[in-house]
Amino acid sequence: MASIEFVRVSKSFDKNEVISDLNLKIEDGKFTVLVGPSGCGKTTLLRMIAGIDPQTSGSVLIDGKDVTRIPPGRRGVAMVFQNYAIYPTMSVRENIEFGLKNNKVPKAERKELVESIAETVGLSDYLDRKPSTLSGGQRQRVALARAMVKKPSVFLMDEPLSNLDAKLRVQMRIELIELHKKLGTTFVYVTHDQVEAMSMADTIVLMNKGVIQQEASPETMYREPVNRFVAEFIGVPPMNIGKLPDGGDVSFGFRPESAVLSAEPLGLHYSERGTVATREMLGSETVYQIRCGDQAFMVKSAEDRFKVDQEVYMGVAADKLCFFDADGKRI
Numbered sequence: 001m002a003s004i005e006f007v008r009v010s011k012s013f014d015k016n017e018v019i020s021d022l023n024l025k026i027e028d029g030k031f032t033v034l035v036g037p038s039g040c041g042k043t044t045l046l047r048m049i050a051g052i053d054p055q056t057s058g059s060v061l062i063d064g065k066d067v068t069r070i071p072p073g074r075r076g077v078a079m080v081f082q083n084y085a086i087y088p089t090m091s092v093r094e095n096i097e098f099g100l101k102n103n104k105v106p107k108a109e110r111k112e113l114v115e116s117i118a119e120t121v122g123l124s125d126y127l128d129r130k131p132s133t134l135s136g137g138q139r140q141r142v143a144l145a146r147a148m149v150k151k152p153s154v155f156l157m158d159e160p161l162s163n164l165d166a167k168l169r170v171q172m173r174i175e176l177i178e179l180h181k182k183l184g185t186t187f188v189y190v191t192h193d194q195v196e197a198m199s200m201a202d203t204i205v206l207m208n209k210g211v212i213q214q215e216a217s218p219e220t221m222y223r224e225p226v227n228r229f230v231a232e233f234i235g236v237p238p239m240n241i242g243k244l245p246d247g248g249d250v251s252f253g254f255r256p257e258s259a260v261l262s263a264e265p266l267g268l269h270y271s272e273r274g275t276v277a278t279r280e281m282l283g284s285e286t287v288y289q290i291r292c293g294d295q296a297f298m299v300k301s302a303e304d305r306f307k308v309d310q311e312v313y314m315g316v317a318a319d320k321l322c323f324f325d326a327d328g329k330r331i
Ligand code: ADP
Pocket: 013, 018, 036, 037, 038, 039, 040, 041, 042, 043, 044, 045
C-alpha cells in the first residue's frame, strides 16, 4: 500500500506545457479516479507516477519518498492499459507466471501464487487456455492478474475497460470495485467516462486542460460542483445552465431531476412557462426537453404525463439552484 503525491509538478512536450504546477495527494488504499475530457493530461499523470515519462519539474512522491530517480521497475507500481499486454502464444498460466520467472521465484511458490491470483480474478478454470479462446472480459482479467503477481503497492489503470462492450463494462466495474476491496491496495484509475468515475471512485479528481478542477467524493462532486465545468461534466444529462433575465454575466444551474413540471403555474423560486420539445420514456423515468424562450432545459421526471408540444410550467426550488459568475466559478 502507498500514498502518492504530486508537488508543483509540470510536464512539457517540447515547448507545449500540458500539466502546469499541479499539486495532488492520492490517499493510501483508496480507489481514486482521474477523469476528464480526452487530451486533458490523465495518461501523462499516470506515466509520471509509473516513471515511464518523468515530469519536467516538481516532484512525485510515493509513500512520502521522492521517486524522481527511481526507475519504473523499482517503484512498486503496476500499470494496466486499455490494450492489455498479454502474450497470445502463452497459456493463461504462463502469462500470469511470466513476471515471476524473471524474478527467479521458486517453482512451487510460483504455482501457488498464480493459482491464488487466478482464483481472485475468477480465472481458475481457464489457466490452461490460450488468450485467443477467452472473452474480452477474461482477457482483461489476465492483464489484471499479470499486474497483481508483482504485488504492487499501487495499481495504475488507464481506461482498462474502454475496449469492452457496454454490458461487460458494467460487470467489470463491479469486479474491479470488489478486487480493490479484496486487495486493499491504492488504485489510480483513469477514464474519460464520468459514469465510470461516479460509480467506482472513493475520490474523483476531475481535470481539464492539465488543471485539476475539483477533487471530491462522487456525491460532493455531484451536489457541490465548484464551477460550471464540473457541473456540466458530471451527470447524465448534465446540469442545466441558464441565463437570468438581467442577470448580467451570472448564470444559474439545476440538475435535471431537481425541476418540477406542472400544467398549472408553480409557486417555486424559479418558475417559467415552456413547451415540451422532446420526450424520452426510459421505463422508470421520463426525460423531457423543455423549451423556454430561447433556452432549453432537460428535466427528469418520474411522471410520464406530458406530451410533445404541450405547454407546461417548470419550477425549481431555491435550494436546488446554484449560480456561477462570469468565469464559471460557483458563487
Ligand atoms: P489524456 O490521457 O487525458 O487523453 P494525455 O495525457 O494523453 O491526455 O495528453 C495530454 C496532452 O499531452 C495532449 O495534448 C497530448 O497531445 C499531449 N501529449 C501526450 N503525450 C505526448 C507526447 N509523447 N508528445 C507530445 N505531446 C504529447
